[in-house]
Amino acid sequence: MGTFKIEGGHQLKGKIQPQGAKNEALQILCAVLLTPELVTINNIPDIIDVNKLINLLKKLGVKVENIGKGSYTFQADEVNLEYLESDAFKIDGRGLRGSIMIVGPLLARFGKGYIPKPGGDKIGRRRLDTHFEGLINLGAKFRYSKEDQFYGVEAEYLTGTYMLLEEASVTGTANIVMAAVLARGTTTIYNAACEPYLQQLCKMLNRMGAKISGVGSNMLIIEGVKALGGTEHRMLPDMIEIGSWIGLAAMTKSELTITNVSWDDLGVIPSVFRKLGITVEKQGDDIHIPAHTNGYEIQSYIDGSILTISDAPWPGFTPDLLSIILVVATQARGSVLIHQKMFESRLFFVDKLIDMGAKIILCDPHRATVIGHDFKSTLKATTMTSPDIRAGVSLLIAALSAKGTSTIQNIEQIDRGYENIDSRLRAIGAKIERVD
Structure with missing residues (x-):
């Protein structure tokens, strides 16, 4: 110690x-899972929580290359979905609360997303209800193993819908947005978080081909698209x-x-x-x-x-x-x-x-x-x-x-x-x- x-x-x-912003990095890094194309991200902070997430992405099969101080390329064209149900993932995913935000992108692109109960700061209860209720609203089936505290959502496809969030959770909003960009139809999220880092995520997704309007407000309207492409992004x-x-x-x-x-x-x-x-x-x-x-x-x-x-x-x-x-x-x-x-x-x-x-x-x-x-x-x-x-x-x-x-x-x-x-x-x- x-x-x-x-x-x-x-x-x-x-x-x-x-x-670079820690809380933005945790969202942006998860978003690379939404496309098989190359994504370049700059001004990534060299800190334990972010490095843990980068290592988690590597174990998922994402090709990661450090191209300079704080700059990386990511390519998720050969994602290893079997890792999601391994004992190693149950250990790795627990070490970082930000790992919860891989669920939305994986569900949207591959039809399933799993996560062990994540860790993080010991600052009291931090509910995950907003994340999973939003994904269920999009058509996902939810399951939870109480014995090993393992969450899962699955769907053949997601369907856009209207939802009013119970709380303006930043990570919850991010997870739902990343799932909704590849859903069929239009999703409206009311009482959405509107922090600058969430705005950064939406702007990045729009550059990748998503159709998100209302960025910066508490009502986001997302028209689903079939696929997203690569982009370059810089952290605040x-x-x-x-x-x-x-x-x-x-x-x-x-x-x-x-x-x-x-x-x-x-x-x-x-x-x-x-x-x-x-x-x-x-x-x-x-x-x-x-x-x-x-x-x-x-x-x-x-x-x-x-x-x-x-x-x-x-x-x-x-x-x-x-x-x-x-x-x-x-x-x-x-x-x-x-x-x-x-x-x-x-x-x-x-x-x-x-x-x-x-x-x-x-x-x-x-x-x-x-x-x-x-x-x-x-x-x-x-x-x-x-x-x-x-x-x-x-x-x-x-x-x-x-x-x-x-x-x-x-x-x-x-x-x-x-x-x-x-x-x-x-x-x-x-x-x-x-x-x-």
């Missing part, structure tokens, strides 16, 4: 470029990493420039950080964060009541950044209520921040009140364990702002979502060392 050793309390300075920068670096700059009173952020795809992220009093400057397609030498002050509502920051489906604030917001608030002037609506176990890492001296009241599994120190009292260095990707980076930011030397164990969780994070942070002045 790897460990980070971090000497905190140092100001950072320089430029940092965000990696990772908005979660961008938010992480904004928080890092504020907590360490550092001047940082985050380059090539694709401002148009950041939604409310910059404005939410501004509500915490953080200066977020637009410089072309870069974000500049000046050194907050005098700290930053949380805004109140116009009636004077305490600010609440909560997550919501796009264009609301992404749940993946609430952990960062919570950590940043520990050194702000003022107080804020963090309301994590979508996952029931994501706030449980706050006990580690409390051990470091943060003033946090955990109201229940979904809500925490943070009373900021205004840098009058620094966080204390400590030893801690990363419970999931986003909490792990939040603890890393806390450690970089704390005085003294901290250690973070189980850093494989951080590596699942952040590419070479230690070397990239050292390049802007962080004192961080990886210890195996």
Whole structure:
């Protein structure tokens, strides 16, 4: 198990470029299964979760070639469907939650898709109902083995239909869209997710020959086509990493420039950080964060009541950044209520921040009140364990702002979502060392 050793309390300075988007990559990579033709994908992040999915595609028989840093070609012209029912697949598929999105493409193109109950972050229940209910609506027959937790859908062909999703699940919408593009007739998906990464998937599929309209809205209309062709695609920068670096700059009173952020795809992220009093400057397609030498002050509502920051489906604030917001608030002037609506176990890492001296009241599994120190009292260095990707980076930011030397164990969780994070942070002045 790897460990980070971090000497905190140092100001950072320089430029940092965000990696390709993890959550987009997991969707886009599954879409290569929809065509036997060559698909080229650029700006793929070199992280554990994405590399696991690429290896899974290789075992499925997809021809994968690395043609440069972050660039790969994929050709799914000889898919090995027998692997789907092997014991090896039941092990490999469990190691990654994103593997669920191979089901829609396989069902659409080959008439069957299987998946073991996938893993991922331990942040509470994450239902798969939206995925399978959508595929059943398209005409698939569903089966589930409770003994080995193995899911399957099969259909001779899929038929377009109207469906109203119970929840605007991003991965659920992606799975249904990838199945519907090869269905017979027209599919309408209402209450569809409309995140930028889902939009990217739809745009890529349209370049491959799909007919998807309503992209960017919560109603997608998909006219099924008989086959899709090859294409080339480039990933957006990772908005979660961008938010992480904004928080890092504020907590360490550092001047940082985050380059090539694709401002148009950041939604409310910059404005939410501004509500915490953080200066977020637009410089072309870069974000500049000046050194907050005098700290930053949380805004109140116009009636004077305490600010609440909560997550919501796009264009609301992404749940993946609430952990960062919570950590940043520990050194702000003022107080804020963090309301994590979508996952029931994501706030449980706050006990580690409390051990470091943060003033946090955990109201229940979904809500925490943070009373900021205004840098009058620094966080204390400590030893801690990363419970999931986003909490792990939040603890890393806390450690970089704390005085003294901290250690973070189980850093494989951080590596699942952040590419070479230690070397990239050292390049802007962080004192961080990886210890195996």
